[in-house]
Every structure is written in structure tokens, then in C-alpha cells.
Amino acid sequence: xxELRLMKGNEALAEAIIRAGADGYFGYPITxxxxxxEYLTAAKPQDRTGMVVLQAESEVASINMxxxxxxxxxKVVTSSSxxxxxxxxxxxxxIAGAEIPIVIANVVRGGPGLGDIQPAQSDYFQSTKGGGxxxxxxxxxxxxxxxxxxxxxxxxxxxxxxxxxxxxxxxDGAIGQMMEKVxxxxxxxxxxxxxxxxxxxxxxxxxxxxxxxxVITSLDLDPAKLEQHNYHLQEKYRTIEQNExxxxxxxxxxxxxxxxxxxxxxxxxxKSIQLLRAKGIKVGLLRLITLWPFPTMKIQELVQKGIxxxxxxxxxxxxxxxxxxxxxxxxxxxxxxxxLGGVIHSPEEVAEALExxxxxx
Amino acid sequence: xxxxxIIAGFGxxxxxxxxxxxxxxxxMQDQEVSWMPSYGPExxxxxxxxxxxxxDERISSPILRAYDTAIILNQQSMDKFxxxxxxxxxxxxxxxxxxxxxxxxxxxxxxxxxxxKASEMGSGKIFxxxxxxxxxxxxxxxxxxxxxxxxxKSLPERHHKLIPLNExxxxxxxxxxxxxxxx
Numbered sequence: 001x002x003e004l005r006l007m008k009g010n011e012a013l014a015e016a017i018i019r020a021g022a023d024g025y026f027g028y029p030i031t032x033x034x035x036x037x038e039y040l041t042a043a044k045p046q047d048r049t050g051m052v053v054l055q056a057e058s059e060v061a062s063i064n065m066x067x068x069x070x071x072x073x074x075k076v077v078t079s080s081s082x083x084x085x086x087x088x089x090x091x092x093x094x095i096a097g098a099e100i101p102i103v104i105a106n107v108v109r110g111g112p113g114l115g116d117i118q119p120a121q122s123d124y125f126q127s128t129k130g131g132g133x134x135x136x137x138x139x140x141x142x143x144x145x146x147x148x149x150x151x152x153x154x155x156x157x158x159x160x161x162x163x164x165x166x167x168x169x170x171x172d173g174a175i176g177q178m179m180e181k182v183x184x185x186x187x188x189x190x191x192x193x194x195x196x197x198x199x200x201x202x203x204x205x206x207x208x209x210x211x212x213x214x215v216i217t218s219l220d221l222d223p224a225k226l227e228q229h230n231y232h233l234q235e236k237y238r239t240i241e242q243n244e245x246x247x248x249x250x251x252x253x254x255x256x257x258x259x260x261x262x263x264x265x266x267x268x269x270x271k272s273i274q275l276l277r278a279k280g281i282k283v284g285l286l287r288l289i290t291l292w293p294f295p296t297m298k299i300q301e302l303v304q305k306g307i308x309x310x311x312x313x314x315x316x317x318x319x320x321x322x323x324x325x326x327x328x329x330x331x332x333x334x335x336x337x338x339x340l341g342g343v344i345h346s347p348e349e350v351a352e353a354l355e356x357x358x359x360x361x
Numbered sequence: 362x363x364x365x366x367i368i369a370g371f372g373x374x375x376x377x378x379x380x381x382x383x384x385x386x387x388x389m390q391d392q393e394v395s396w397m398p399s400y401g402p403e404x405x406x407x408x409x410x411x412x413x414x415x416x417d418e419r420i421s422s423p424i425l426r427a428y429d430t431a432i433i434l435n436q437q438s439m440d441k442f443x444x445x446x447x448x449x450x451x452x453x454x455x456x457x458x459x460x461x462x463x464x465x466x467x468x469x470x471x472x473x474x475x476x477x478k479a480s481e482m483g484s485g486k487i488f489x490x491x492x493x494x495x496x497x498x499x500x501x502x503x504x505x506x507x508x509x510x511x512x513x514k515s516l517p518e519r520h521h522k523l524i525p526l527n528e529x530x531x532x533x534x535x536x537x538x539x540x541x542x543x544x
Contacts, residue, residue: 004388006381006384006385006388006394006396006514006515032400117400173400174397174423177397177398177400178396178397178398178423179381180393180394180395180396180423181388181393181394267420267421267422267423267424268421268422268424269422270421271421271422271425272422273421274421344424346424347421347422347424348427
């Protein structure tokens with residue numbers, strides 16, 4: 001068993017970044033995520049693993065440092081909260097186009113604009129539908145516990161390098177700020193420069209003797225070539241849709257109704273299930289772990305099995321619910337429930353919403 | 362066993378750290394724990410509260426609207442949280458600064474003169490540990506030895522010399538809790 005600690009989600013994320021063998025963290029503080037860089041600075045990772053921690057001059061600088069670091073095959077990561085992530089969107093589009101593996105964490109707060117510093121889930125569209133320009137995807141993982149804030153860091157690096165693409169950990173202020181028990185994984189050693197060269201033949205870390213010059217770019221002025229590059233990206237995305245869908249089913253076996261939720265809303269919904277089952281209503285929870293790829297097939301399977309209705313629970317005005325609707329194809333009732341602007345719904349409110357919008361509605 | 366607790370008072374009273382020590386104590390005896398603060402633009406003198414859950418099972422929602430126990434340390438928190446205690450649940454409060462005492466008839470009510478005792482002991486900083494002692498007298502969910510282990514884990518080394526004083530404060534709290542209403 002690994003070391004047990006009581007940690008905030010943000011602290012667990014930071015410790016996991018060091019333990020995952022990251023080479024560099026580049027970030028800029030913003031509430032409710034500032035503990036990440038605070039922890040990383042205090043933990044002196046340069047003494048533990050040689051990892052670099054740098055406070056950049058802005059979020060725009062951080063994301064472009066990731067472009068540079070990731071292009072050399074190094075494990076690089078940043079974190080921020082909603083307004084900061086918006087600033088990074090241009091860089092993310094470039095990184096996706098140039099096929100650079102990076103990890104980015106968003107501890108979401110209420111928006112739009114500067115909004116507030118309370119938890120929200122209103123960045124779903126931005127994360128899953130492409131916040132920047134062009135046809136690209138981020139692989140998006142949604143932790144719903146402090147343990148997952150830690151566990152999803154090495155997983156994100158693995159997926160980022162497996163598919164050469166940006167992977168986002170989409171958290172929220174509640175998961176970032178709360179403390180839970182976390183079992184830390186053992187230190188994964190950083191790769192040496194030679195190991196990086198051997199492992200990643202695409203990395204721009206010096207022209208090999210007698211080898212081809214390596215190019216990493218998102219620019220190709222020849223439309224025929226750029227079309228081929230886009231086909232290649234799309235093919236990669238289809239593979240990910242086939243292989244990387246992750247979710248957890250909680251009490252779905254005998255359920256008549258399903259709550260669909262992720263992150264802190266999934267935790268709240270677990271309590272709502274207990275409240276509803278105490279009243280004799282058979283309800284289960286489909287907890288999304290990957291937001292993209294979305295578990296479309298799983299939802300279709302649940303419809304086939306005879307589920308009578310789905311309630312999408314998210315702290316937004318209704319974003320993820322669109323993907324639930326696309327999957328259900330109008331066959332059964334789908335509704336949305338969620339509080340806005342940093343207000344967190346209670347388990348009781350979610351339970352009432354299911355009764356009113358799905359069962360009674 | 363699942364115990365859902367709200368601890369609420371002023372910023373600076375040690376509300377959040379009391380919750381943290383309780384959560385750490387739970388970990389020391391292999392329980393699942395969660396600690397969810399009301400974070401925000403809050404400061405010393407403003408209100409502060411934290412939801413702590415101790416359980417033998419996986420914890421569902423860390424965010425709650427109904428609690429088994431409310432530990433209330435100022436009037437604003439009494440106004441805000443008295444009605445959120447589950448019927449049959451427990452309210453523990455310090456009467457210092459409370460002008461509207463609890464009126465619920467369907468809960469167990471205890472009080473502890475923690476602010477007074479802390480000043481008698483010559484340290485306002487141990488106020489929260491007196492409250493914690495009172496709570497543990499009512500609900501002995503975690504062992505005192507595990508609280509001490511939790512303190513050792515959560516306090517920086519340079520503060521370890523204060524652990525005996527904190528232990529004393531816990532015992533003062535245990536001795537000075539009064540039952541006001543038992544259902």
C-alpha cells in the first residue's frame with residue numbers, strides 16, 4: 001500500500017505531477033487552483049527529481065512553454081482555472097495540430113468572464129468541443145475524488161504520449177479545495193535525455209546523425225497535405241473513441257432511471273441515489289470518467305435495457321446534457337438539472353429534479 | 362457508520378483546522394474521510410465552516426444540506442445551521458456570544474464553555490481543541506490516541522511541542538460538556 005495522506009485535491013494533483021516523473025510545470029496562479037503551484041514550489045521538486053517549476057508571466061506564456069517542452073519529448077504540464085484556460089485556447093489548438101503530448105488541468109470556477117471563485121462545471125463545451133479553432137479534440141478526464149486527482153496524472157501522461165495529443169484533467173473548485181484520504185503512488189523516475197530519444201523518434205531534440213530532420217509544426221500551407229493531416233487526426237480520434245471510453249456504473253443494474261454526472265456532481269448524485277432509493281425509486285448513476293470520448297454506446301445500451309429516463313446533473317446551464325440527448329436519440333426522456341454561477345446543488349435538489357422533470361414531467 | 366458533521370463559526374477560531382484534525386484522526390483508524398470547506402473571499406472575523414464526514418464506507422457527497430451533528434461557534438452559524446440538523450441529530454455549541462439559543466425540540470443539545478475555558482488556560486488558540494474534546498465526549502468516534510497521531514501528522518515539526526497542551530485541552534473539553542436537552 002502506498003503512502004496515505006489527507007490532502008486537498010489541488011495538492012494531490014501537484015504531488016502526483018512530481019511522482020509521475022514530470023520534467024516541467026509551467027503555470028500562473030489563479031483561485032481555486034493556486035495550491036498547485038504553491039505546493040510545487042514548497043515541495044522543491046528540483047531537489048527530488050530535477051523537475052522544473054516555473055511561474056510564467058501569464059497563462060499564454062505557460063501554454064507556449066508547454067508547446068516547446070512537449071515538442072522535445074519531455075513530460076510537461078500546466079494547470080489553471082477557467083479564465084486562465086480560456087487564455088490558453090490558441091496554444092491548445094496549435095499543440096493539438098502539431099501533435100504534442102501535454103497535460104493540462106482545469107479547476108473550473110463560475111463564469112462567464114472573470115465570474116467568481118466557486119465551483120462550476122460550465123467549461124464542458126470548451127473542453128470537449130474544441131475551445132480553440134480547427135478540427136481537434138482534447139482527451140478529457142474528470143476526477144470526482146482527491147484520489148482521482150492523483151491517479152489521473154500518470155494516466156493523463158500515458159494517454160498524451162500514446163496518442164501524441166493534449167490531455168485535460170477537468171476538475172472543479174470543490175474537488176480542488178476539499179480534502180480526502182489519498183493513497184499516493186510511488187515515484188516514477190524521470191526519463192533521461194537518451195531514454196527520451198530512444199522512446200520518442202518524433203521529438204525535436206536534435207537531428208540524429210545521418211537521420212531525417214524532424215519537424216513539429218501546425219502550419220501547412222498546402223491544402224492537400226493539410227487535408228491529409230486532418231484525416232490522420234480524425235483517424236486517431238476514432239481510435240480513441242473505440243478504446244478509451246471510461247465510466248463507472250453505480251447501482252445501474254436494477255435501475256429504472258439514470259443520473260448522468262461527472263466530477264463533484266457525480267459525488268452529490270451518489271447521495272441523491274440513496275435518498276431516492278429510500279423512497280423506493282430505482283435510480284442509478286452513470287459517472288463519466290472520460291468526457292471526451294463520451295460513452296455514447298453505453299448510454300444506447302442502457303436505453304436498450306429499458307431505462308425510462310436520464311437526468312444530466314451538472315453545474316452548468318446544460319452542456320453535457322446535449323451529448324446525452326445525442327446518444328439517446330429521442331427514444332426516452334432526457335432532462336438537465338444544475339445550479340449556476342458557482343452555486344452547488346444539494347443532493348436533495350437533484351433528487352427533487354429527477355422526480356419532477358423525469359418521473360413526474 | 363457514517364457521521365456527517367458541520368463545524369461553523371468565525372474565521373480565526375480554528376474551525377477549519379479542527380475539521381482537519383478530526384479528518385486526520387479518522388484516517389489514522391482506517392476510515393474514509395472528507396473535508397469540504399466553505400472556501401471563498403473569507404477572512405479572520407468573517408464566517409467559516411467546514412463539512413467533515415467520517416465513514417466506514419466510500420463517501421458519497423462531500424457537500425450536504427442535512428447533518429448528523431452541528432458544532433456551532435457563533436450566532437450567525439446558529440441562525441444558518443440549527444435547522445439543518447437531522448431529526449434525532451446532535452447540536453454542540455459554545456454559549457459565548459450566543460443571544461438566541463437553540464429552540465429545536467427534536468435534537469440532542471450540548472454545550473461547552475470553550476472560549477471561557479481557553480482563556481482560563483491562558484491560550485485562545487486551544488479553543489478549538491476544547492470544542493473537539495467536547496464533541497468526542499458526546500460521540501467517541503475516534504480514539505484520543507488517533508487524534509494525537511493526527512496532530513503529529515498534520516502539524517509541522519516545530520509545533521510538536523504544543524501537542525501536550527492540545528491533549529490537555531481535549532480533556533478539558535471532555536470534562537466540561539453539558540447536556541442541555543436529550544431526546
